[in-house]
Amino acid sequence: MTLRQVREADLDLLYDAHTNIRNRGAYFPLGVMSQPAFRGAFAEHGFWQKSEGMLVIESRKGEIAGHIEFFRPVSYWDAFELSYQLYSDEHAGRGFVTEAVQLLVDYLFGAKKEHRIHLVIAEENSASRRIAEKCGFVLEGTVRGAFFNDGRNQDVVLYSLLRTDPRPWHASTSGG
DSSP states (O other): OEEEEOOGGGHHHHHHHHHOGGGGTTTSOOOOOOHHHHHHHHHHHTTBOSSEEEEEEEOTTSOEEEEEEEEOSSTTSSEEEEEEEESSGGGTTSSHHHHHHHHHHHHHHHHOOOOEEEEEEETTOHHHHHHHHHTTOEEEEEEEEEEEETTEEEEEEEEEEETTSOOHHHHHHHOO
């Protein structure tokens, strides 16, 4: 799996994935951007800025499997939030998102000053909760009714990882 910045050649596939509501699953927000706005954002900053960005998750075969994003959740928090999506079930369960989260966490803590990274996950999204836990994120609690999706307000759970927290994937590769 590779993480890389979005290329102009990716735009049609990424926009098709962005507007395909069926591939979003039960937990990814349903809002979509118009095609001119989508292309305009790419033309303006390539989906990459100081405080937010999107990277493509590419399989070893060179297929775009999904994407991962980081952004400032609240202007006064010293934090980034991560969001990710796989574009088809064929890529699920292969560790792509876990590895993408680990790579992006390492990049953000190495290149940015923010002290905290968090994940906001629909309470019943067990796959994303497993990813958070595998990556060392700590469950902080439930945020009641905060997420409007699928026609209703839903509770979400908040997981965080601080710059000073251990990152389990480092222990497995460095022996300590």
